[in-house]
Amino acid sequence: MCGIICIYKGTYSSEQKERIITQMTASLRHRGPDEWGIYLSRDLAFGHTRLSIVDIADGHQPMDDGRFVIVYNGEVYNYIELREELKAKGIRFQTRSDTEIVLKAFSFWGTDCFSRFNGQFAGIIWDRQDKRLVAFRDRYGVRPIYMLTINGTYYFASETKAFDYIPGFKRSFCHENLLEHGLLWNTLGERTVFTDVISIPSASFLIIQQGGRPSIHKYYNLGQSNPSHAQTFNEATEELTSLLRDSVRLRLRSDVPVGTYLSGGIDSSVITALTSSCNRERFKTFSVAFEDSDYDESIFQKEMVKQIGSEHSSITISYDDVDNNFMNSVYHFERPVFRTAPVPLYLLSNCVRENNIKVVLTGEASDEIFFGYDSFKELKLLNFWSKIPGSKLRPQLIKRLYPHLHHYSDPQQFGLMKMYYEGFLEQFDNELVSLNIRVANNSVLQRYFNKEYVKESGNDQVIEKVRSILPQQYYTWSFLRKNQYLEMNTLLSGYLLSSQGDRMSLSHGIEGRYPFLDHRLIETVFSYPDEYKLKGFSQKHILREAFRGLIPDSIIDRPKLPYQAPDLKAFIQNGTTSELVKEFLSPGKIAEYGIFDQKMVTRFLNKNITVNRQRIGYRDNMLITFILSAQISKYWMDHPPEVTLDEHRRKIRIVDRC
DSSP: OEEEEEEESOOOOHHHHHHHHHHHHHTTTTTOBSEEEEEEOSSEEEEEEEOOOSSSSSOOSSEEOSSEEEEEEEEETTHHHHHHHHHHTTOOOSOSOHHHHHHHHHHHHGGGGGGGOOEEEEEEEEETTTTEEEEEEOTTOOSOOEEEEETTEEEEESSGGGGGGSTTOOOOBOHHHHHHHHHHSSOOTTBOSBTTEEEOOTTEEEEEETTOOOEEEEOOOTTSOOOOOOOSHHHHHHHHHHHHHHHHHHHTOOSSOEEEEOOSSHHHHHHHHHHHHHOSSOOEEEEEEESSTTTOOHHHHHHHHHHHTOEEEEEEEOHHHHHHHHHHHHHHHOSOOSOSTHHHHHHHHHHHHHTTOOEEEOOTTHHHHTTOSHHHHHHHHHHHHHHOTTOTTHHHHHHHHOTTOGGGGOGGGHHHHHHHHHTTTTTTTSTTTTHHHHHHHHGGGGGTBOTTTSOSOOHHHHHHHHHHTOOGGGGGSOHHHHHHHHHIIIIIIIIIIIIIIIHHHHTTTOEEEOGGGOHHHHHHHHTSOHHHHEETTEETHHHHHHTBTTBOHHHHSSOOOOOOOOSHHHHEETTEEOHHHHHHTSHHHHHHHOSBOHHHHHHHHHHHHSOOGGGOOHHHHHHHHHHHHHHHHHHHHHSOOOOOOOGGGEEEEEEOOO
16 A cells, blocks of 8 residues: 655745655655655656555556656556456556556556456546546545645645645634534545545546646446346355455455454454465464453454464453554544544554564455445334334344344333334435434534534535435435445445544555455345345345355354444543543633533533443443544644655655656
8 A cells, every 4th residue: 555645736846846745745654664756747746655565676656657657555456467458459568566557557548447447546647748637546435535725736645634734734624524424424425524625536536637627527336237147045155255255366466465354253254264265375364352341352263263273463452552542543544433443453553564464354344235234224124113013023123133232132221212213214215224323323413512613403414415426226226225325435435444444554554455345246246135135134144154164153143243442431431531531621622622512521521430331322432432533633633743754765756847
């Protein structure tokens, strides 16, 4: 993986431009600690930090082939096949890198090349001849790219913190977008939580032609093809196994050793087992364990390690580990989050780096593809209730929604649970499906925002914005497929792959690869009947059956336990708030930053100092994590750290006089 920077247009002198591009590039040195380079011309400047994985000796960036110059972040896994196809058409290559494949593919096919790529990538290509800039991003938004416009100058970066090194600029929260993020766990489309900063959407490319205005074009949408040839469930399991095995095979392409993350759940266990079957040599696996047994899955991790015989490393996370590393984690994921779950992954990526591994395969995106989230079960429950309102099965169904939450199986809680879900009966099958529940749960945040900061309720506005991003075919899908689309375009792309994926792995220069995000696999599974994925309340049904026998039954048949870390427990212990909370949630700091209502935050803390730990609910965990991470995000915007680059690691400095 890498970090990319671009400055396009503007009135900087050549010396100013080089100084600014170098400083911005330095802010992304953690993404590419191996080497760096810059490209300077009259119209444009590129910066690049490199994590060397393929063609380590060559493949330096920025890369210049005469007409086109590129900075690129990511991997195109089918680069070998594309190379052979292009060679057959007379194209010659100077390196073995996939970066050159991207550059040559663009020169031959133009923007049509992006739909040919199987990978996770973001990049910018400068066309000297036509004076055209093209920025592009992978189908599912694994790798990021942001744009900021100031007085006709365009700035691009892999992470928004790089913009803080532009003279005279400092990031600030956009009030409306921050509320939208609070309600949905993400901002929609190209919006971000920061004023004037946009995110190039997944599966899109942006063009600025000869100094004109930027235009964004979509090259892919979920559900646009139906590639499955399976006629039966057994045929589908064989098809799925073949596709996932090939996805793992492609993602093992590397000039450096590859390891895997092993959580103890079915997703990472399947990926690890397939890695083992593709890998003749013993490889390394990495896990997170927890001192608090409510979060710990180490017994299943050990069972999987015993079966495959990997060289295993594990770190054990305490409440203090979460508290002590939250500040630095926020620096890397850059914006408010709702769970402390990224923090153990931040620490795990450091463990991976210490073990001299640069690449890990993980199990992200399986929940979205195979209906693994409990939101899919909630929708199925509501559908059943709407059709059979007098059913006596309601108590049993509620118990099965969240088997890991004790109060869902408490008969005394049934009346409250029943009333809660009945409130969504008229909405569950509309355009927003389970987002109705997420927005309702997160609406409590509006009480905590400073009334001057967010003056109006944003629920209706958010709902209209969601409708604006829906493709036409959305209205022909089942409500479970609709939910998959929304989960992939809100929670997955803008939150999980960002705060728990890209940012946490690359905080220590580790590249995460996600075999479940192979577009061939996703499109095929999307076309399967819903009951293949959610049979009754059995989630990921086809995945479990396809790999039964390859991984232990104890993992196949175990109830799903969502990956979590201690939230409120980590910040308030034994009736005392941590030093981090005391500093950033103090009345003075709340008033200084002006994001939240001082009285509401103080009341919240006072209530939770004495709360029974067994009664901490979703909202209290969400509130303290969101409010604290927003405050710390604001601190990092106001106090960007000093950053420098090692001059000995600079491999490229191109000065283009044209």
